[in-house]
Amino acid sequence: MKVRNMEAxxxxxxxxxxxxxxxxxxxxxxxxxxxxLENVVAVTGDGTNDAPALKKADIGFAMGIEGTxxxxxxxxIIILDDNFSSIITxxxxxxxxxxxxxxxxxFQLTVNxxxxxxxxxxxxxxRESPFxxxxxxxxxxxxxxxxxxxxxxxxPSEELLKRKPYTRTESLVTPVMWRNILGQALYxxxxxxxxxxxxxxxxxxxxxxxxxxxxxxxxVHYTIVFxxxxxxxxxxxxxxxxxxxxxxxxxxxxxxxxxxxAIEVTIFVMQILFVELGGRAIKTAPLSLGQYFACxxxxxxxxxxGFIIKKIPAxxxxxxxxxxxxxxxxxxxxxxxxxxxxxxxxLNKYKPQASLHN
Numbered sequence: 001m002k003v004r005n006m007e008a009x010x011x012x013x014x015x016x017x018x019x020x021x022x023x024x025x026x027x028x029x030x031x032x033x034x035x036x037l038e039n040v041v042a043v044t045g046d047g048t049n050d051a052p053a054l055k056k057a058d059i060g061f062a063m064g065i066e067g068t069x070x071x072x073x074x075x076x077i078i079i080l081d082d083n084f085s086s087i088i089t090x091x092x093x094x095x096x097x098x099x100x101x102x103x104x105x106x107f108q109l110t111v112n113x114x115x116x117x118x119x120x121x122x123x124x125x126x127r128e129s130p131f132x133x134x135x136x137x138x139x140x141x142x143x144x145x146x147x148x149x150x151x152x153x154x155x156p157s158e159e160l161l162k163r164k165p166y167t168r169t170e171s172l173v174t175p176v177m178w179r180n181i182l183g184q185a186l187y188x189x190x191x192x193x194x195x196x197x198x199x200x201x202x203x204x205x206x207x208x209x210x211x212x213x214x215x216x217x218x219x220v221h222y223t224i225v226f227x228x229x230x231x232x233x234x235x236x237x238x239x240x241x242x243x244x245x246x247x248x249x250x251x252x253x254x255x256x257x258x259x260x261x262a263i264e265v266t267i268f269v270m271q272i273l274f275v276e277l278g279g280r281a282i283k284t285a286p287l288s289l290g291q292y293f294a295c296x297x298x299x300x301x302x303x304x305x306g307f308i309i310k311k312i313p314a315x316x317x318x319x320x321x322x323x324x325x326x327x328x329x330x331x332x333x334x335x336x337x338x339x340x341x342x343x344x345x346x347l348n349k350y351k352p353q354a355s356l357h358n
Contacts, residue, residue: 013034023049031053038167038168038169042061044061044087045060047067047068048070051073054074060074062075064081064082077090091161092158096154099154099160102174103240104240105173105177106243107237108144109173110184115131115143117189118189118196131225146263147240150237153260176244176317178317179316180309183306184239191232192228207221216279219283219285220287223283227284227287228294228298231296232298234267234299235300237260245310
């Protein structure tokens with residue numbers, strides 16, 4: 001059901017601050033109208049008469065101690081201690097989880113774009129992928145399991161409470177994220193192509209392209225490509241921690257998440273073990289300190305690229321509409337809501353007064 005006279009409702013909504021002695025009908029109409037104006041609406045309540053508004057809202061908070069069972073059933077979240085500060089905590093953690101999902105997607109999509117491009121290029125041009133199946137499994141483990149643990153465990157900050165809520169039609173992947181994804185992906189592809197085609201001459205090693213039999217001599221080439229790729233992901237983990245353009249310092253709060261630090265160290269150590277001990281099974285050859293240092297510099301330069309990318313206006317990426325949410329248009333068909341929009345409701349009788357302006 002919808003508010004029929006949206007012009008009158010909008011005039012009231014702009015001035016309304018407190019609605020006292022309201023009926024269940026008024027609460028339901030207010031929530032419905034706010035949602036029609038594309039607001040994200042939260043409702044708190046403890047009584048049975050609050051149930052329609054609690055259920056209609058995007059998120060309903062019911063009191064766990066004083067609340068009735070009907071209100072608890074209609075709500076999405078139950079506040080166990082009936083404390084308003086718990087609602088603030090829920091909002092903060094909810095926004096933090098949403099941001100963590102975006103951080104994870106930003107990192108994962110970057111890895112996917114680069115890996116798919118390199119595998120496709122190898123299959124078409126070189127007749128073989130520069131990455132073996134086991135190496136791709138390791139990359140997938142970094143991209144999925146480790147990335148989700150590292151980026152989804154970021155603790156919330158008080159800054160989350162100072163911003164406005166997201167609109168219901170906002171894309172899950174924002175233009176800022178597309179800018180970061182494509183910028184980092186282009187850098188990684190550019191570096192990997194140089195290492196793939198000019199790496200042997202740069203490092204003075206044997207080429208690993210189209211060798212009939214793998215050995216530690218010709219295997220160094222592809223190992224450097226694989227090692228540089230993983231090192232760039234290790235550093236891009238740090239870039240993915242910050243989503244906003246204004247967050248230039250990607251190391252801010254770096255030591256607030258022990259899980260993130262542990263995963264970074266784990267990936268780094270395991271990557272070295274794979275390279276040094278993998279051998280024919282993983283098709284990785286031991287590298288020299290100079291080669292490791294070169295891979296580390298390539299990975300570290302991702303921080304510089306991340307800083308440069310943030311200087312590019314995000315408006316250039318506004319036309320990318322992938323993963324855009326559709327507007328919610330579900331109608332509430334419960335019989336209990338029938339007749340709530342009759343002409344004589346209290347909210348319809350309300351007339352905006354000039355004194356209500358701030």
